[in-house]
Amino acid sequence: MRSALVLFLLATPAMAETVVATRTIRPLTVLGPQDVTLVADDTPGALTDPGDAIGREAHVALYVGRPIRPSDIGAPALIDRNQIVPLSYMAGALEIRAEGRALARGGAGEVIRVMNLSSRTTVFGRIAEDGTVRVGPGS
DSSP states (O other), rough: OHHHHHHHHSOOOOEEEEEEESSSBTTBBBBGGGGEEEEEETTSSSOOOOTTTTTOSSSSSSBTTTOGGGGGGOOOOEOOTTTTEEEEEEEEEEEEEEEEEEOEEEEEEOOEEEEEEOOOOEEEEEEOTTTEEEEEETT
């Protein structure tokens, strides 16, 4: 009898949980705890922890009951397109600062194109937590 119970417990598939939207969420909306919930479902590629979605920004429309994938959300934007941003180039003890115009929208850690306002040169840089765009080696 015990072996039958053990076999039964091993044969039942473990049901995973998936993070879904509790309401329709428009792109560029920052997700709060009331916007996501867990449902008993096993959707490959979907988030399994609500903490991974809370505080993130929707990149696409999220619909009620649909699984949320990591590619659907991202860091909240610190920089908007056409915003004037500080550029910082650092190499060893050398630091050069300039102003630039953001050519894309992005959040901390993302790489965007920025036009240096002094030279009119377009460069790629990574957005720092403080909103500075770091260009050059190690950015």
